[in-house]
Amino acid sequence: MNLREAQEGTEYIIREIKTNDEELNAFLFSLGCYSGETIAVIAHRKSGCTVSIKDARYNIDKQLAEAIIV
Secondary structure, three states: EHHHHHOOOOOOEEEEEEEOHHHHHHHHHHHOOOOOEEEEEEEEEEOEEEEEEEEEEEEEEHHHHHHHHO
């Protein structure tokens, strides 16, 4: 399941990042978003969702949320 389908307030472990864009992979890695790391969806929004990664909160768009598989 991807982050768009994840329940708010539940912690998940990232299984994979589904993207062929190396720049996007590098950006997510710099946020601490990579396989094996925990992530929680704080809130779903129309344009994406708010997530918590390593005690930091980020707003990510729909495309990014769909690329993160938990």
